[in-house]
Amino acid sequence: MTASYDVVxxxxxxxxxxAAVAAVEADPRVSVAIISKVYPMRSHTVSAEGGAAAVxxxxxxxxxxxxxxxxxxxWLCDQDAVEAFVAEAPKELLRLEHQGCPWSREPDGHVAxxxxxGMKQMRTWFAADKTGFHLLHTLFQTSLGYERIVRYDxxxxxxxxxxxxxxxxxxxxxxxxGRVEAITAKTVILATGGCGRVYPFTTxxxxxxxxxxxxxxxxxxxxxxxxxxxxxxxxxxxTGILITEAARAEGGWLVNKDGYRYLQDYDLGTPEPKPVxxxxxxxxxxxxxxxxxxxxxxxxxxxxxYGPVVHxxxxxxxxxxxxxxxxxxRELCLDYEKIDPIRELVPVRPVVHYMMGGVHTxxxxxxxxxxxxxxxxxxxxxxNGANRLGSNSLPELLVFGxxxxxxxxxxxxxxxxxxxxxxxxxxxxxxxxxxxxxxPDGGRERIxxxxxxxxQTMEAAAGIYRSRESLAKxxxxxxxxxxxxxxxxxxxxxxxxxxxxxxxxxxxxMLDVADSIVQCALLREESRGAHQRTDFPSRDDERxxxxxxxxxxxxxSSRVEYAPVTITRWxxxxxxxxx
Amino acid sequence: MADSITLRVxxxxxxxxxxxxVQEYEVPLRKEWAVLDGxxxxxxxxxxxxxxRWSCRMGICGSCGMTVNGEPxxxxxxxxxxxxxxxxxxxxxHNFPVIRDLVVExxxxxxxxxxxxxxxxxxxxxPPDGEYLQSPDQMDAYKQYSMCIxxxxxxxxxxxxxxxxxxxxxxxIALAQRYNLDSRDHGAHQRMDVLASAExxxxxxxxxxxxxxxxxxxxxxxxxxxxxxxxxxxxLKAFLLPRAAR
Amino acid sequence: MSEGVRYQEYHxxxxxxxxxxxxxxxxxxxxxxxxxxxxxxxxxxxxxxxLLLANAVAQGDAExxxxxxxxxSPWVIVLNVVALAFVVFHTITWLNLAPRxxxxxxxGKQVPPVLVAALNYVAWAVLSALVVWLTLG
Numbered sequence: 001m002t003a004s005y006d007v008v009x010x011x012x013x014x015x016x017x018x019a020a021v022a023a024v025e026a027d028p029r030v031s032v033a034i035i036s037k038v039y040p041m042r043s044h045t046v047s048a049e050g051g052a053a054a055v056x057x058x059x060x061x062x063x064x065x066x067x068x069x070x071x072x073x074x075w076l077c078d079q080d081a082v083e084a085f086v087a088e089a090p091k092e093l094l095r096l097e098h099q100g101c102p103w104s105r106e107p108d109g110h111v112a113x114x115x116x117x118g119m120k121q122m123r124t125w126f127a128a129d130k131t132g133f134h135l136l137h138t139l140f141q142t143s144l145g146y147e148r149i150v151r152y153d154x155x156x157x158x159x160x161x162x163x164x165x166x167x168x169x170x171x172x173x174x175x176x177x178g179r180v181e182a183i184t185a186k187t188v189i190l191a192t193g194g195c196g197r198v199y200p201f202t203t204x205x206x207x208x209x210x211x212x213x214x215x216x217x218x219x220x221x222x223x224x225x226x227x228x229x230x231x232x233x234x235x236x237x238x239t240g241i242l243i244t245e246a247a248r249a250e251g252g253w254l255v256n257k258d259g260y261r262y263l264q265d266y267d268l269g270t271p272e273p274k275p276v277x278x279x280x281x282x283x284x285x286x287x288x289x290x291x292x293x294x295x296x297x298x299x300x301x302x303x304x305x306y307g308p309v310v311h312x313x314x315x316x317x318x319x320x321x322x323x324x325x326x327x328x329x330r331e332l333c334l335d336y337e338k339i340d341p342i343r344e345l346v347p348v349r350p351v352v353h354y355m356m357g358g359v360h361t362x363x364x365x366x367x368x369x370x371x372x373x374x375x376x377x378x379x380x381x382x383x384n385g386a387n388r389l390g391s392n393s394l395p396e397l398l399v400f401g402x403x404x405x406x407x408x409x410x411x412x413x414x415x416x417x418x419x420x421x422x423x424x425x426x427x428x429x430x431x432x433x434x435x436x437x438x439x440p441d442g443g444r445e446r447i448x449x450x451x452x453x454x455x456q457t458m459e460a461a462a463g464i465y466r467s468r469e470s471l472a473k474x475x476x477x478x479x480x481x482x483x484x485x486x487x488x489x490x491x492x493x494x495x496x497x498x499x500x501x502x503x504x505x506x507x508x509x510m511l512d513v514a515d516s517i518v519q520c521a522l523l524r525e526e527s528r529g530a531h532q533r534t535d536f537p538s539r540d541d542e543r544x545x546x547x548x549x550x551x552x553x554x555x556x557s558s559r560v561e562y563a564p565v566t567i568t569r570w571x572x573x574x575x576x577x578x579x
Numbered sequence: 580m581a582d583s584i585t586l587r588v589x590x591x592x593x594x595x596x597x598x599x600x601v602q603e604y605e606v607p608l609r610k611e612w613a614v615l616d617g618x619x620x621x622x623x624x625x626x627x628x629x630x631x632r633w634s635c636r637m638g639i640c641g642s643c644g645m646t647v648n649g650e651p652x653x654x655x656x657x658x659x660x661x662x663x664x665x666x667x668x669x670x671x672x673h674n675f676p677v678i679r680d681l682v683v684e685x686x687x688x689x690x691x692x693x694x695x696x697x698x699x700x701x702x703x704x705x706p707p708d709g710e711y712l713q714s715p716d717q718m719d720a721y722k723q724y725s726m727c728i729x730x731x732x733x734x735x736x737x738x739x740x741x742x743x744x745x746x747x748x749x750x751x752i753a754l755a756q757r758y759n760l761d762s763r764d765h766g767a768h769q770r771m772d773v774l775a776s777a778e779x780x781x782x783x784x785x786x787x788x789x790x791x792x793x794x795x796x797x798x799x800x801x802x803x804x805x806x807x808x809x810x811x812x813x814x815l816k817a818f819l820l821p822r823a824a825r
Numbered sequence: 826m827s828e829g830v831r832y833q834e835y836h837x838x839x840x841x842x843x844x845x846x847x848x849x850x851x852x853x854x855x856x857x858x859x860x861x862x863x864x865x866x867x868x869x870x871x872x873x874x875x876l877l878l879a880n881a882v883a884q885g886d887a888e889x890x891x892x893x894x895x896x897x898s899p900w901v902i903v904l905n906v907v908a909l910a911f912v913v914f915h916t917i918t919w920l921n922l923a924p925r926x927x928x929x930x931x932x933g934k935q936v937p938p939v940l941v942a943a944l945n946y947v948a949w950a951v952l953s954a955l956v957v958w959l960t961l962g
Contacts (some may be wrong), residue, residue, distance in 0.1 A: 039689070041729050042640040075622055097705045100699030100761060104720060109712030133639055134725065141754070143694040153689070172711050176678060176833075261645075332637060335656055336611075373782040435795045448623035492628035496593050496838070497679040499622075501628045594836035649852075676839035684839055716933035738855060741844050785922065786858045804926035 005033045005150070006085045006412035007172060008185035010157045010212060012036030013043030014132075014397035016191030016375025017139040017402075018092075018148050022405030023189075023412075030409045033183065035172055037155055037207065037502075038212035040140050043218050044193050044205045045397065048132020049244035049328060050125035051114060054089035056355065062086045067570060069392060072118040072284050073356075073385020074529035075545065075572040076565055078227065079362045081381045084327045085399050085566065092398035093204055100163040100228070101138040102127050114325075115249045117575075118284040118389040120277050129244050129328045138499040152183070156502060157211070158433060159500055160188060160372070161418075161425050167219065167371035177501065178495025180433055182305075182426035182434040184418040187371050187408040190216060194355035194377040195513045199463075199505075200455035202241035202352040203235050212378040214509035216359040217516065221369040222549040224380040224563075225512070227521035227531045228356035231464055233288035235351030237306040239336055243329055243348055245390040246342075248281040250325050253313040255289070255345070256300040259504065259505050262310070266291040269578020273316075281579040286387040286530040287577065289350035302551040304347060311345035315564075318342075350464065354393060356530065357520070360549055365404025371411070385565075386529020401439035416518060442563045443489030447503050448479050450488060454507075454514055458483075462514075462521050471522040478515045516558065520548045523560050541572050584608040584659055584665035586617050588629065591677050599677065601628070602665070606659075614654040614669060615643055618681075631681040638794060641689040641730035642689050646670040651732035651792045672735040674744075685731055689748055695755035696774050700766025724757035724802055726795045733799050734791035736782040739782055748772070749789035749799030756802040759809075775810040783807075861918050867911035874905070920945045 007023045008017045012034045022138040023032045055065050070077045095105055103111045103125050116124040143149055154175040159167040161182060169184030192212030194203025217223050224264045231307070233254070234243040248254070251274060256262045261271045261280065268287060269279030276282065291312060295301050301308035314329075316321060319342045322330055325339075333346050358380035365373045365381075376397045382445035383396060460473030484510065492500040526540035527533050546562040553559055583605050588797050591599040596618045604625050605713055606617040615633055621661045633643040636655040641652045648668050659667065677682035733749035759767045772778055790800040849855040881892035883888065923945050924938035 038634060038642065039729075042632075042642045044635070046728075047635050047637065048642050094710060098699070098701065098712045100758065100763065102722065102761075103710070105713055105715050105718060107715060109717075111710050114807050130639070130726075133728070137725075141697045142699075145696070145698045176684075176836075204642065205636070207634050239636065239782075293707070335638070379785045445621070447627065449720045474787045489627070491626075492630075494592055494594055494628070494679065500627045591839070591840055597840075599840060609891040647866070673842075676836075676838075676841045678839055684836075685835075686833065690834075696860055714933070719935070720930065737849060738844075738858075741848065784858075784862065786855070787922075788852075788854060791854070798925070804922070808926050 002034070003150075004169070004184040004418065006030040006186050007032045007188070007189065007408045008183060009034045009191055010036075010215070011043070011175065011193060011376070011378070012038070012040030012140075012151070012192035013191060013193060013376065014045035014136055014394065015378075015401035016040075016043075016400050017028050018401030019189045019191055019373075019408070021143055021146060021429045022402040023409040024146055024148050025123075026406045026409040027413050028232060030412055031380075032148065033152060033185075034139055035153065035155050035170065035183065035195050037156040037175070037211070040143075040151070041137060042207070043136060045132050045136040045203060045204070045394075046210055047242065047476060048135070049129045049242060050246040051116060051126035051131050051248070051391040052093055052135065053116065053119065053124045053389070053391040054091055054093045054395055055086065055123050056111065057122060057127075058115060060123055064120055065089075068119050068278075069389055070385070070570045071573070071575050072385075072389040074539065075365065076228075076382065076528060076547070076566075078363070078387030078566040079280055079383050079568040079570055080566050081383045084363055085383045085396065086303060087238075088399045088402075089395035092402065096135065096138055096398070099138055102134050104128055104284050114246060115277055115554055116389070116391045117245050117248070117282050117288075118278060119391070122387065124249070124391040125130055126246065129246055129326050132392060143404065151172075153218045155338075156505060157215060158160040158505060159429050160215050161422050162219050163370070163419050163421055163425065168283045168422055171426060172432075173433070173505075177498050178498060180430050182422060182429075184422050186353060186412040186415040186418065188371060189365070189404050189408050190359060190372070191376045191404075192376050192378045195357070195510065196352045197354070198451070198455065198510050198514045198517070199229075199458050201235065201240045201349075201459065203232055204242055204352070209506035210355075210513035211506065211509045211511050212374065212514040213516075216367060216369070216372065216374065216549075217512055217552050219369060219380075220552065221367040221372055221373065221517050222551045223253055223384060224357055224360035224459040224547050224549050225386075225486070226355075226357035226516045226522050226550060227462075227548065228386050228529060229352060229512065229517065230356060230530050231350040232287055232291040232353030232356040233285055233350050234312055234348040234377050235353070236332070236336055237304055237309050237349055240335055241332055242351075242353065243332065244326075245285075245313060247312060247314060247326055247329055249275060250321060251317050252274050252281060253316075253432065254281055255311050256295050257302045257310075258300065259320055260300075262300065263291055263296050267578065271340060276375075276410070276578075277293050283577045284387055284389065284575070285353075286532075287454060289464050290532060292350050302347065305491070307349060308358075309347040309349045309562075312341075312348045313345055314334075314341040315343060315345075329578055348490070352496055354388055356380065356382070356386065356388055359519070360547075363403070364407040366407055371415070373404040373408050377402040379545075382560035386531060394510040427562040443486050445484050445489050447488050447500065447507055448579075450485055451503075451507050451549055452480065452512070454481055454511060458514055458517070462517055465532050466521050468522065471518055474518045475515070475522065478511065478518060482511050482515070487531075516550045520550055520560055525547060545572060580612070580660070581608055581665065584617070586619075586621065587666045587668045588621070588681070589670040590629070590680050593679060596623045608663070610660050612659045612816035614645075614647055614657045614659060614667065615666075616654070617659055618654065618669070622661070629681075630679050637727060638654075641728035642688070644672050644735065646672055646735065651735040653730060653794050654796065672731055674735050674737070678685070683731075683769075687744065688729070688731060688748065688751065689814065691751050692754070695747070695751050696766055696770050697751075697754045699758060699759060699761065699764050699765075700769060701763075702765045711763045715763055720762070721757050723795055724753045724760065727753055727797045727799075728759075728795055730790040730794065732794060736788040736792035738788070739784060740787055741777075743782060745778045747776075747779045750797075750801065752780060752783075753797050753799035753802040754804065756801050756806055760804070770812065771810070774793055774811075776805055776810040780806050780810060862914040864911040867908040868915055870904070870908050871912060904913065916949065920949065
């Protein structure tokens, strides 16, 4: 056994760093460790571009932000959580500003805000178009000043140690040496991010493999609303690199192969030369992605060697705005498409971007499993419901990271030490890893083959539009893939920085997560937000105004139950955009 | 354009070797492919034992720095077609110990970074209710230095760091300057000792390769020389007006 | 160092290549850098030469004539010509790099680096003209 802490945070991105700092601030006696499979500044928070929403303008109100979020989420959001979120978001962003975050400014020195999709008012704070980068680096650099936070960089958590119905620590693999150690803890906070790599085209980095979701699921905590996968309407073809929604907020247009702003055909408003809140290109992401699919069906998209695309037209914005407000977007287009958005159209298509679903938590970040907390994209509180609005996820990291950190510290201050029996669990896990992973006997299947098949299956069956046949078929294929995975070939027998074993561990997490997405999607017989069923095209509040919760049974199979959505002040209504 | 291109990749397996070796692989030459795509092709289809770091593949996380044909590069933003005949030599970053294959140990930087207090040191008065006001011009004063993605290409390019591993290094000093020049910061005094030490700015001889290598135009060399001026002025002031400096 | 970080400082199996003594020959930019640094030796030579000249003048007419004869010997002329070339190189590289160290902000905006360099060159030209006028005029 290596060490013991009061709070162990798994994941060193925005949510993880915020949780760790919140824990040490909540209780000066609490010991905190962050275990991350990458150095914290590599966490995927770094790629976020557009901005972070919080109410600061006079004339804006918390209720409006809540309403936009709840209707954006197609009423699947827990409204008490949303109310807490919108109230705390401004404080968190302001705190970051006091810690040095370089929010873009108005000429008078105040923080600037920009419009964003699905928001009725301008409330999206931004740091040029590298908001996530600046946010993460501010958080990371600030955390360096808290000497009490211990960090385990490039350690991969392979399992949660659970005994007596309580999470009591983790087993982790040190990438550099290959040694596997138990790190016991009174509480564990999962902040491992989403699972975009389950799909073939995604804005997500290679590290987004749903590790924390699988860890929680295998330990007995349920996953919630897994069927809600967000496609971002504007990713570059081939790479899937994100072109931020801010490009549309600054006035960009989406046009089809005829140069026509096609969104007007999909009940999203009428085209105006300047962006209009909650209309056309500033509509919600699920509706824009769905419009793309319809345009493909009508044959009005442009064919490329990497599939159909539409165009993002930024030319009318002018060089000055693009260079000042969207410099990173320009850089990405030049580097990866060899296109200058000042003069040319940018090819874009919807790509998987965010996971609304995740580990089920309450509004303090606590899961039903004692001692286990979760925050950020890995968690589902739920504030995003069936579809997340852009610029809500960065404040989500901060608000719920802080809540989880504080709650974990409070629990830890009165909790018992982890049981000595944990040492036995440690032996079990070492043996499991040695036998199954690090020294497999034989092995015929390539890890990359299984991974690619999983991704193609998910895109075809659990993409923007789903149906019972496609989902049932996918469930079978995934079952087969999990079987084939057991004979996955690990040729690399080195213990030093073995990234093939890491890839195998990540693939095993992804297979579990993919299956949970498909199972939940199969059972939700309605269309809501990002989950669209061609066989059940309307929203069904009677049966499905509820969260799906998927649990792992002892024999490895899964069962799905439903839990009610918390409605406080916003009864379900129609989602209206452009009117 | 040819169909494929040769990558000559540095391999190092510490359990069985004392020195790196070179292994050649033939990968498809596609016009959109970066060197990183070539490495991924090798790992997925040719040789699963190749180890390297990567994550975002869009030049913002800083994971995938390696030496390509002798130059420090982010392999996700370095395109195979630009090396069209090949072969392309892919080696780990220079000036860092090699753990395995293309993976280097950057613990030295991670230990040095906190020593420059890279966080906003607030004034003694409590912060305002709202935000600290900062005009766009005031932000321009430090913005460039805030763009560092910690990719370590600058350390790889710096011959001083290669010869003297105790040198604080370009990225750490640039980050210190990012805070020194931020109008909201009051920590310049507490960073002075570390920065103005023999292994701080004064170890730098302005080779300037760090700024050439930097993929984000941070210009760490400029940051260091500016601080030399600042530190020299501070010393002069302390000498001429000892009471004021205290 | 704080307890907060778990980094190994040394591991015997990490590979640390030795830096060759001739590292500066491996890249053109390194070579130019080393030549630039070595040019300071010639700057030092000019200072020494100037001090020798001043000393010769102070010691009277005969000593001064002896010094001039010595300065006219071929190897001293060659040395001084070579030194002049290096000193000019030294000056130009210095002035070109000056704006990187001297960032001037006027009324909130940065003065363009080209202007800073240009002003430095103008100052050099003016001072040189002054010296020429004093010595030859």
